[in-house]
Amino acid sequence: MSNASEKNLLVKIGEKEFKVNVTKKGGKYIISMGDKRFSVDCEKINECVYTIIANEKPFEAEVERKNECFKVYIANLSKDVFVYDMKMVSLFSKVETVVRKGEHTVRAPMPGKIVKIFVKEGDIVKKSQPLLTMEAMKMENEIRSPVDGKLKKLFVKSGQVVESRAELAIVIEE
Amino acid sequence: MATFHCKKFKKLLVANRGEIAVRIMRAAKEMGIRTVAIYSDCDRKSLHVRHADEAYPLIGNTPEETYLNIEKIIKIAKECKAEAIHPGYGFLAENEQFAEECSKNGIVFVGPTPDTMRKMGDKVEARKTAKENGIPVIPGSEEPISDPEEAKRFAKNIGFPVMLKAKAGGGGKGMRLVCSEEEMESAFRLASSEARSAFGDPSLYIEKAIQKPRHIEVQIIGDSFGNIVHLWERDCSIQRRHQKIVEESPSPGIGDSLRKKIVDAAVKMAKAVGYLNAGTVEFLVEGENFYFLEVNARLQVEHPITERITGIDLVKKQFLVAWGEKLDIEQENIKRVGHAFEFRIYAEDPFNNFAPSPGLIRDIKLPGGFGVRVDSGVYPGYEVPIYYDPILMKIIIWDETREKAIVKAKRALSELHISGIQTNIPFHLWLLEQPDFINGSYWTRFIDETFHGLEEGEEEIENFVIAATIKYLEETERKKIVTETLSPVSKWKIAGRMEVVKRL
Numbered sequence: 001m002s003n004a005s006e007k008n009l010l011v012k013i014g015e016k017e018f019k020v021n022v023t024k025k026g027g028k029y030i031i032s033m034g035d036k037r038f039s040v041d042c043e044k045i046n047e048c049v050y051t052i053i054a055n056e057k058p059f060e061a062e063v064e065r066k067n068e069c070f071k072v073y074i075a076n077l078s079k080d081v082f083v084y085d086m087k088m089v090s091l092f093s094k095v096e097t098v099v100r101k102g103e104h105t106v107r108a109p110m111p112g113k114i115v116k117i118f119v120k121e122g123d124i125v126k127k128s129q130p131l132l133t134m135e136a137m138k139m140e141n142e143i144r145s146p147v148d149g150k151l152k153k154l155f156v157k158s159g160q161v162v163e164s165r166a167e168l169a170i171v172i173e174e
Numbered sequence: 175m176a177t178f179h180c181k182k183f184k185k186l187l188v189a190n191r192g193e194i195a196v197r198i199m200r201a202a203k204e205m206g207i208r209t210v211a212i213y214s215d216c217d218r219k220s221l222h223v224r225h226a227d228e229a230y231p232l233i234g235n236t237p238e239e240t241y242l243n244i245e246k247i248i249k250i251a252k253e254c255k256a257e258a259i260h261p262g263y264g265f266l267a268e269n270e271q272f273a274e275e276c277s278k279n280g281i282v283f284v285g286p287t288p289d290t291m292r293k294m295g296d297k298v299e300a301r302k303t304a305k306e307n308g309i310p311v312i313p314g315s316e317e318p319i320s321d322p323e324e325a326k327r328f329a330k331n332i333g334f335p336v337m338l339k340a341k342a343g344g345g346g347k348g349m350r351l352v353c354s355e356e357e358m359e360s361a362f363r364l365a366s367s368e369a370r371s372a373f374g375d376p377s378l379y380i381e382k383a384i385q386k387p388r389h390i391e392v393q394i395i396g397d398s399f400g401n402i403v404h405l406w407e408r409d410c411s412i413q414r415r416h417q418k419i420v421e422e423s424p425s426p427g428i429g430d431s432l433r434k435k436i437v438d439a440a441v442k443m444a445k446a447v448g449y450l451n452a453g454t455v456e457f458l459v460e461g462e463n464f465y466f467l468e469v470n471a472r473l474q475v476e477h478p479i480t481e482r483i484t485g486i487d488l489v490k491k492q493f494l495v496a497w498g499e500k501l502d503i504e505q506e507n508i509k510r511v512g513h514a515f516e517f518r519i520y521a522e523d524p525f526n527n528f529a530p531s532p533g534l535i536r537d538i539k540l541p542g543g544f545g546v547r548v549d550s551g552v553y554p555g556y557e558v559p560i561y562y563d564p565i566l567m568k569i570i571i572w573d574e575t576r577e578k579a580i581v582k583a584k585r586a587l588s589e590l591h592i593s594g595i596q597t598n599i600p601f602h603l604w605l606l607e608q609p610d611f612i613n614g615s616y617w618t619r620f621i622d623e624t625f626h627g628l629e630e631g632e633e634e635i636e637n638f639v640i641a642a643t644i645k646y647l648e649e650t651e652r653k654k655i656v657t658e659t660l661s662p663v664s665k666w667k668i669a670g671r672m673e674v675v676k677r678l
């Protein structure tokens with residue numbers, strides 16, 4: 001029984017983007033990204049641990065779903081990896097550019113507590129002006145404005161505990 | 175000696191959490207002392223609770239409502255009839271008021287007397303004592319400074335760069351290097367606020383920053399009979415933003431004659447204040463010059479490397495002197511053998527400017543073998559909370575020579591795996607490849623000046639793409655199967671497939 005299935009995916013790790021073509025034939029995968037092609041064999045050790053051999057090189061990966069992305073862990077490195085089907089991507093990206101042009105969402109770089117807020121909605125802010133201070137694990141970090149502009153929305157209050165990547169504020173570039 | 179309480183206690187409350195609470199309980203158990211844990215709401219499943227003979231909730235999560243709350247802790251100690259309290263490091267370890275409360279309630283405080291803590295904990299006071307005893311100090315403000323403007327004036331006087339330090343501080347909290355007048359405002363605000371939340375006191379003082387110093391500290395311990403010994407030095411110059419990351423003993427940066435001067439100065443300082451129990455005298459060293467920095471009137475995070483090279487269990491000695499007994503070690507018998515390193519494993523992301531990385535630990539594989547000690551406060555399935563220090567565990571390495579210890583460290587740290595959260599293990603592996611680290615020529619800002627972040631290699635990133643792609647396909651296939659199973663037709667399909675399987 002040959003169940004060849006092909007997919008074109010967009011894989012995002014931080015700022016990096018990869019266009020990936022994958023075919024599954026029998027138990028093996030052929031994965032291409034850019035000019036590279038990998039013949040991949042994969043076995044599961046348990047629900048989230050995989051032993052993978054890509055072009056004869058073995059490695060171990062732990063993969064689990066975490067909301068909209070995968071948390072992947074290889075050799076003491078942990079990354080949030082986003083995988084989208086290309087068909088969906090072309091649809092989304094059009095909508096996003098129309099609505100979100102000039103809007104910058106400031107997100108929490110880590111989970112933590114909002115300690116101080118220096119601005120209010122409607123304020124004119126300069127690029128890298130401190131907007132608020134977050135505390136996590138006893139260290140305080142200033143969260144700064146990404147652009148010159150106006151503070152359109154503030155999502156958090158002082159004392160509030162937020163998750164990593166939670167929306168903190170929206171700044172409209174001016 | 176003022177208010178020293180001692181008796182051979184049989185029940186101990188550990189007023190701390192994580193790896194240090196576990197480490198203290200281990201020593202207590204070996205000495206036949208019953209152990210009591212206290213815990214915040216989010217620490218219910220913490221390892222120190224699972225290690226203890228008894229455990230009591232503190233209610234709440236923030237340090238102020240839990241491990242810094244003197245009233246609650248004393249109340250628990252009295253109710254459970256604990257005869258002694260060990261404060262560990264951080265939290266209330268150097269809080270003289272806490273030590274006094276213990277004393278008032280007839281509880282032995284395993285540490286220095288409140289009087290010593292007051293003298294040593296106040297950095298300004300400690301400097302005065304050092305000066306009076308002929309121990310060199312760094313130029314700086316004798317009194318705490320209360321606002322950024324005053325700080326600017328003072329800094330211009332002694333010249334930039336300067337160091338802002340919490341009056342009540344230690345452990346790198348509330349500490350900032352300020353290189354110019356422009357940086358002062360924001361640095362002062364952050365340092366002062368950090369000092370308030372870490373120690374409950376926002377006062378800061380200023381010191382001239384020394385360009386390329388090493389941070390070298392001396393372990394001391396004293397008993398109630400006036401005996402004070404040192405257990406050699408530790409080099410803690412591998413720091414990031416004043417937070418120690420790697421420590422070693424002996425220091426590769428000093429010769430035997432300077433070593434002797436430094437340990438002698440430490441003992442002199444300790445004798446000057448009639449030091450009781452374990453403590454550390456810290457110095458900054460540049461070339462052949464050394465300056466007194468501060469006394470940490472407590473057990474240090476990095477105490478295991480001293481234990482490793484001297485063969486002396488410091489926590490057990492703490493109990494011994496807290497029992498009011500005489501130290502059973504003499505200076506001339508405290509030898510050091512071989513070389514030890516400590517690597518602190520933090521929940522921090524070295525690929526993302528060391529951003530804190532709390533969360534659920536999925537799996538841990540620990541290193542082992544001769545000369546490898548692991549002091550850990552975590553386990554697979556444990557969720558690292560956001561409220562406290564990012565320290566997860568310490569890997570202590572020993573071998574005959576520094577060179578051999580480095581090789582062993584590489585081996586051990588490559589064996590160590592912690593998944594679910596990002597840790598600084600890749601940073602340690604980077605450090606162990608740096609020529610300046612390997613030949614021992616580093617200083618306190620070595621990391622701040624030479625470490626510019628880690629980049630994953632192309633091949634590593636490709637592996638992430640491959641793994642996620644496979645998982646994605648697996649999920650879509652599973653969804654397909656689920657949908658098929660739900661439709662009536664698919665049952666026939668499954669039956670058909672089963673037929674095929676049977677025939678095989």
